[in-house]
Amino acid sequence: MLNAFSGLDQMKLQLDPNNYEACPTYNEWLDEQYSEQTGGNLEIFGFQPRPSFVLFTMSPDTYEATFSDFTQQREEGIKESVCNQFPSPIAYYFYRFENGYESDLQRLHLLRDTWESVIDILHALAVAECRHRNIPVVDPLKFKDLFTDSVAQRLENIEKITSQLSAAGIFPSVAKISPAATLAAMKELNQSRNAFSHSAAQSEVQARSWITECYVDVVEVLADLDGLEDIQIVRYLGQVDGTTLRCEIFRGHSSTRTIQNIKISHQQMLESAKYFQQGQMLVIADGLIFGLRPLIYFREDGVGHSTRLCIFRKTRGEDPDRRLEYEVIGEATRHEESRKNFATEINELRGVFGLEAE
Incomplete structure (x- = not known):
């Protein structure tokens, strides 16, 4: 889990030799290292000072020198969690960014794909809950904005949906994963970083420069979105019994097909029964189950041996x-699909905007 590493307010972590509280996550890490090495807490005649504070006070040079070990371990922990635990679109592109590129230009595109996939997943989750809750949506959010190819607009949609659900007394799942401060930072980065735009890098040197400019920002956003580890994106295949779903799971970077039984509660079964049909893409988040169509779909190969997720564009x-x-x-x-295949989902979304069915 990334919980010990999260905190967008500590982007580009730095130490202040005059301020012990400058980097709380580093202090927590030092305390954990001491506990793991000794099997207990530091204790002097019943007094239990924090090992990190003792080190800061008594050996500031060591305190500062060990910081590089912390940042390296922190980064490796973030990367491992993203590649193995995050929803597969994010995990796939980030793994390739780290391990599967042939040039810096290609690597830059994979960093962009990672960034867009994060926003795609959050946007699909927000829209899915909006449809599931069936609470009327008003200006400034518009139905047509949901079917946008603009990354900036999708970020706006997440913010507006969160705001309107919150006004209705609902704390939406996407807000728990991406709090307002994180979303604001993402919007700012999306506007300020050239590498997040689709302007073409002119050379390997420029691509490498843009990657250097953006890499830390992307990793810090991923760290702060550690709640994405806890959601499951699945394809419904059937039911073993009334409260056991048979689903294909889309988690981590591997494309190997994974099919598992998922136990749900009787209440979840009642609340989400309409989604339990062939061809449905579901998200299980914060104890709720939503349908992700039409923003997330799937495509099987000709013989049904592999499944690829498809993200609306x-x-x-x-x-x-x-x-x-x-x-x-x-x-x-x-890949294109007829809009008629998603008539139920689209008309339900139109309904929350007060529009007639198509």
């Missing part, structure tokens, strides 16, 4: 041939 066509275009995770390709 844009709308296509006009009546009677309106389509949704998806990015296929792990493939350099796009």
